Amino acid sequence: MKKLKKYLLLILTVLAVMFAAACGSGTTINTELKINEDLSGERDMQMVFSNSTFESYFTGTIEDLNATISEKIPASMTFDYSEADGTYYYVFRLAFSSPEDYLQKVNDITGAEHTLTLSSPDGLWVNGFYVDEDFASTDLLQWFSDALVEKGHVSSSNIGSLFGDGDTKVSYSGNSFSTGKRINVDKIEYLSIGHIDVLTEICDIDSFNREVNFYIPAASMNAKGDEISNYMSSVVPSFATLDKEEEDGTTKFSFKGNGLDVKKLDEFMKAVFGDGNTCYDSDYKGDPSPFAFSQGFVDEISLANYVMGNTSTALNIYSKVSDDRIVLTSDNYLYYVGNYANLYPDYQINVYQEYYGNSDLVKSVNSFIKCYNANSTEVTLKSKAGGKWNRTIEIGLKDMPTETEQTRILEKINALIKTEDTAVSDTEEKAKDKKTSKGTTTVKADTKEGYKVVIEQEGKVNEILESSHDLFGRANDMQYTVKSGAASVTKKTALYDYLNMRDFVHYDMNDFKLTYNVKLGSSKVIYSNIPKERYTLEKGTFTCTAVDPIIEVEVLTSSTNLFAVLMWVFLAAFLILVCIMIVKAVLAHQKEKPAKAGNRFCTKCGTMIPAGTQFCSKCGNKVE
Amino acid sequence: MKGLFKQKLFICAIVAFVLSMACLVISSVSAPRDSLAGRVSTAIENKDVRLLASCFAPDHQQDAETLGSSLFSDDALELLNAYRDDQSKVKKITREVLTGERYQNDDGTYSIPISIITSYDGKIESMEQTVLDVIKVNGKEYISY
Numbered sequence: 001m002k003k004l005k006k007y008l009l010l011i012l013t014v015l016a017v018m019f020a021a022a023c024g025s026g027t028t029i030n031t032e033l034k035i036n037e038d039l040s041g042e043r044d045m046q047m048v049f050s051n052s053t054f055e056s057y058f059t060g061t062i063e064d065l066n067a068t069i070s071e072k073i074p075a076s077m078t079f080d081y082s083e084a085d086g087t088y089y090y091v092f093r094l095a096f097s098s099p100e101d102y103l104q105k106v107n108d109i110t111g112a113e114h115t116l117t118l119s120s121p122d123g124l125w126v127n128g129f130y131v132d133e134d135f136a137s138t139d140l141l142q143w144f145s146d147a148l149v150e151k152g153h154v155s156s157s158n159i160g161s162l163f164g165d166g167d168t169k170v171s172y173s174g175n176s177f178s179t180g181k182r183i184n185v186d187k188i189e190y191l192s193i194g195h196i197d198v199l200t201e202i203c204d205i206d207s208f209n210r211e212v213n214f215y216i217p218a219a220s221m222n223a224k225g226d227e228i229s230n231y232m233s234s235v236v237p238s239f240a241t242l243d244k245e246e247e248d249g250t251t252k253f254s255f256k257g258n259g260l261d262v263k264k265l266d267e268f269m270k271a272v273f274g275d276g277n278t279c280y281d282s283d284y285k286g287d288p289s290p291f292a293f294s295q296g297f298v299d300e301i302s303l304a305n306y307v308m309g310n311t312s313t314a315l316n317i318y319s320k321v322s323d324d325r326i327v328l329t330s331d332n333y334l335y336y337v338g339n340y341a342n343l344y345p346d347y348q349i350n351v352y353q354e355y356y357g358n359s360d361l362v363k364s365v366n367s368f369i370k371c372y373n374a375n376s377t378e379v380t381l382k383s384k385a386g387g388k389w390n391r392t393i394e395i396g397l398k399d400m401p402t403e404t405e406q407t408r409i410l411e412k413i414n415a416l417i418k419t420e421d422t423a424v425s426d427t428e429e430k431a432k433d434k435k436t437s438k439g440t441t442t443v444k445a446d447t448k449e450g451y452k453v454v455i456e457q458e459g460k461v462n463e464i465l466e467s468s469h470d471l472f473g474r475a476n477d478m479q480y481t482v483k484s485g486a487a488s489v490t491k492k493t494a495l496y497d498y499l500n501m502r503d504f505v506h507y508d509m510n511d512f513k514l515t516y517n518v519k520l521g522s523s524k525v526i527y528s529n530i531p532k533e534r535y536t537l538e539k540g541t542f543t544c545t546a547v548d549p550i551i552e553v554e555v556l557t558s559s560t561n562l563f564a565v566l567m568w569v570f571l572a573a574f575l576i577l578v579c580i581m582i583v584k585a586v587l588a589h590q591k592e593k594p595a596k597a598g599n600r601f602c603t604k605c606g607t608m609i610p611a612g613t614q615f616c617s618k619c620g621n622k623v624e
Numbered sequence: 625m626k627g628l629f630k631q632k633l634f635i636c637a638i639v640a641f642v643l644s645m646a647c648l649v650i651s652s653v654s655a656p657r658d659s660l661a662g663r664v665s666t667a668i669e670n671k672d673v674r675l676l677a678s679c680f681a682p683d684h685q686q687d688a689e690t691l692g693s694s695l696f697s698d699d700a701l702e703l704l705n706a707y708r709d710d711q712s713k714v715k716k717i718t719r720e721v722l723t724g725e726r727y728q729n730d731d732g733t734y735s736i737p738i739s740i741i742t743s744y745d746g747k748i749e750s751m752e753q754t755v756l757d758v759i760k761v762n763g764k765e766y767i768s769y
Contacts, residue, residue: 460725461737462727462735477753479737480737481737481739481753482723482724483721483722483723484654486648486652487651496751527741527751563654564648566643566647567645567648570640570644570647571641571644573636574637577633
């Protein structure tokens with residue numbers, strides 16, 4: 001019976017050992033993340049194998065295993081091996097110089113995109129230590145598991161139970177913090193801020209007023225009021241002002257900078273919020289027309305110095321424009337405030353973003369367009385010699401652009417004219433001519449009365465049309481046809497002009513007028529698509545108007561073919577002269593005939609006078 | 625004296641003739657006639673379907689004839705409708721074709737602008753613009769369909 005008990009105990013022990021071997025881990029991975037003050041550091045991952053574990057799981061010798069590790073270990077990782085009392089110690093080490101370097105190495109080793117937040121703010125508002133990872137040491141040592149199977153040191157059925165997670169701790173500034181296998185340590189302390197508002201007033205496309213308001217609750221002011229005031233005074237930019245107001249127990253610190261460009265905005269934000277903040281020009285998407293100027297900038301705001309990881313503080317971003325020529329575009333990120341009290345009702349758009357902590361940047365885009373509306377456009381079309389035409393388009397702007405904008409307007413219009421030959425100039429005196437097979441298109445500015453852009457197109461009809469396609473778009477059309485025989489005294493001409501400048505000029509229908517003139521000379525209009533009451537014909541000029549920059553004119557005219565008339569006149573004169581000459585010749589011939597035959601006739605009645613007779617036998621007239 | 629007079633008459637006649645010819649030449653130059661456009665004009669104005677079809681590229685002449693027949697039969701339909709609407713207002717549809725100067729395109733081909741003026745009983749109702757694209761087949765010019 002005793003023997004039976006012994007055997008049963010032995011069997012149970014063997015089964016327990018086998019079960020433990022089958023279900024438990026061969027070894028655990030203990031991790032220590034050591035962070036230095038400058039956020040460099042190293043991650044040590046330690047594995048300990050007893051001799052029995054090694055023999056249970058591994059095939060081959062410890063030298064074979066070390067050779068495999070040396071061969072397969074990632075370049076950014078190192079390992080130490082030691083042995084003591086039949087126990088094997090392995091430490092895999094990942095050293096890094098910065099959080100960015102650490103994340104890059106982790107991504108390289110795991111072949112995946114991980115996230116890592118590591119910061120140690122040490123300021124008035126936030127101080128302490130924060131680290132958060134979305135990976136574990138087993139992820140970083142996956143290559144080791146794969147190598148063991150690949151080299152046949154461990155069977156694929158056993159590899160899953162070889163490694164287990166052990167203790168994980170983080171060391172920083174002499175303190176040690178225990179954490180889970182995926183590290184998360186939040187030892188941040190905050191000085192509470194109610195909310196932070198960033199306001200932008202767009203005065204012009206390159207001039208902005210910025211205001212940043214910090215609302216500090218009484219508790220924070222009571223705790224560190226003097227330090228807060230000193231801090232605020234220390235970060236105010238040299239070109240900005242700082243105001244302090246107290247209302248209902250809340251203290252408002254307000255930074256204000258006026259007339260700033262994007263570069264100054266960047267300096268402003270860096271000074272107030274820290275070096276991690278930037279403000280830069282947004283991608284230039286091209287201006288929709290020569291008279292519009294697209295502009296935009298992006299704020300990347302980091303509150304790391306104020307509210308790192310504290311989601312209770314809201315960041316509110318507001319924008320407005322103070323020039324009615326400027327409009328905000330749909331590119332702006334619009335987050336309407338729900339129940340949030342709007343402290344700035346005069347701002348046209350309330351952009352609201354909650355700050356979700358960590359080191360993420362809040363991105364705010366301000367895109368806007370400044371448009372110069374045209375209030376008058378005068379088009380004059382006249383024919384020239386050699387089948388050529390001249391079309392002048394004068395576009396008058398409601399407001400005077402700045403000198404820089406005037407130059408840009410001319411540059412942009414000239415850029416639309418597709419040509420190879422260019423002669424540069426941008427003033428009225430030195431116009432920019434571009435001569436091509438598309439005729440000649442000249443663009444110049446007239447600043448005598450307000451600001452006018454004068455576009456002069458010259459060439460054959462198809463050449464002017466090509467120029468219009470380049471300038472105003474493919475929808476434009478122009479055609480000139482004639483019906484006239486060489487000998488026909490009347491000539492019919494049909495002119496069709498479809499001028500569509502909707503994408504070219506900006507306008508307000510209530511304050512815009514297009515006047516279209518065609519110099520027809522002595523021609524008579526026999527048909528037009530424009531009703532009679534809507535056009536005038538004075539001194540040979542056909543004039544009609546439109547309230548938008550699109551006009552379609554069909555004019556059929558009839559005129560006298562002067563050369564055909566002259567041809568008929570000269571031909572008639574020629575024929576008359578020929579007839580006269582013929583008649584004269586016949587008469588002369590009749591007179592000369594009797595003299596030649598020797599016959600004479602009575603000069604009074606024409607009766608033939610026989611030879612030798614001196615008097616007419618009919619009338620008695622004496623014939624010499 | 626008589627001889628001198630005769631000589632003046634002769635010179636005047638010659639001058640008048642030369643001037644008339646000069647005017648004819650200038651008139652011809654200022655209104656050049658494009659033979660292809662001329663044929664198209666004649667075909668449309670005379671509603672000559674066969675002539676119109678012959679202006680198109682040989683491969684498409686059949687289609688052009690069908691198109692021409694349809695176009696000109698629409699005139700008959702128009703007349704019929706007008707007759708039904710108001711028997712006193714039966715209209716005669718006439719077309720007049722004005723042609724423009726041909727021009728070369730970027731790809732080297734030529735185009736000829738034409739305007740077709742349509743009149744009902746002599747009153748102009750519409751003015752349509754179109755462009756004839758010219759192609760050469762065996763050295764002869766046609767309208768590309």
